[in-house]
Amino acid sequence: DAGVIQSPRHEVTEMGQEVTLRCKPISGHDYLFWYRQTMMRGLELLIYFNNNVPIDDSGMPEDRFSAKMPNASFSTLKIQPSEPRDSAVYFCASSFTAGTTEAFFGQGTRLTVV
Amino acid sequence: GNSVTQMEGPVTLSEEAFLTINCTYTATGYPSLFWYVQYPGEGLQLLLKATKADDKGSNKGFEATYRKETTSFHLEKGSVQVSDSAVYFCALSGTPLVFGKGTRLSVIA
Numbered sequence: 697d698a699g700v701i702q703s704p705r706h707e708v709t710e711m712g713q714e715v716t717l718r719c720k721p722i723s724g725h726d727y728l729f730w731y732r733q734t735m736m737r738g739l740e741l742l743i744y745f746n747n748n749v750p751i752d753d754s755g756m757p758e759d760r761f762s763a764k765m766p767n768a769s770f771s772t773l774k775i776q777p778s779e780p781r782d783s784a785v786y787f788c789a790s791s792f793t794a795g796t797t798e799a800f801f802g803q804g805t806r807l808t809v810v
Numbered sequence: 811g812n813s814v815t816q817m818e819g820p821v822t823l824s825e826e827a828f829l830t831i832n833c834t835y836t837a838t839g840y841p842s843l844f845w846y847v848q849y850p851g852e853g854l855q856l857l858l859k860a861t862k863a864d865d866k867g868s869n870k871g872f873e874a875t876y877r878k879e880t881t882s883f884h885l886e887k888g889s890v891q892v893s894d895s896a897v898y899f900c901a902l903s904g905t906p907l908v909f910g911k912g913t914r915l916s917v918i919a
Contacts, residue, residue: 700853729906738911739854739899752906787853798844799907801853 700802702788708808714776717805719788720769729799730763730773731787739787745771778809812837816900816910823890823917831885831913833874833900842903843867843876843883848912849896857885857898890917 701720709715721728729744743753748765756763760779765771775782785806791799817832835843842861846854858867863878872887883900895917900910 727905739909741906744906789854797842797903798856798859801846801855803853 700788700790700800702786702802702805704805705803706806706808708810709778711779711809712777713809714774715778715782715807715809717773717786717788717807719771719773719802721771721788721790722792722800723769725790725792725800726768727791727793727799728765728771729789729791730771731789732784733787733804734784742773775807778807780809783808812841812902812904812908814900814902814908814910816898816913818911818913819897820914820916823915825892825917825919826889827917829885829887829890829894829915831898831900831915833883833885833910835881835883835900835902837881837902837904843874844901844903844907845872845874845883845885846899846901846909847896848899854899890915892917892919 703718726747730742731739732742733739742755743763744751745765761775763773785804787801787804789799789801791797813836815834844859845857847857848854858869860867860876863876866875874883874885897912897914899912902908
């Protein structure tokens, strides 16, 4: 398997624009996680899904953020409208039957909002 | 609730020095423990893991032993290289994983 695939790797956008980040989890994994990483706040869990259903979105910072998982092989994280403080690296991770098993991370999307 | 505490960095070492990064945890039950490494510009990747007390995880010269009596999982390497410069995260199994804040290691030649 190619691992968790995220796109794009880098995104630069202007304040107020809509941004969509994409993730393809490892085939067969039933959990998918979205994280945000900044120097100030470190690694933060935004939301996670189990079998395509959102389980906990308490980490989503504002209503400007939304995430979907329409099927087992695809998820999106959308920011609308984007703001400069959203600039961060966003990671997607997946795991099989979370609990004692590890999560596998994608390479991340570096988002810069100017 | 479950939590992980790891030593704050940054840690700067000379090449071939001995490395220890402390990690302690609070958890109910019998969790698995992990060390992840994040190289510059990359995602987190699993470095090693241990699934029960007294297990030793090892990979790439790094080791960590699951100590239930001290609730610890310290990361060690006998001789670090410049290529080991990265951020290291201790993590506890759960839904989702519980991560420490990360420790940045810089190794200088």
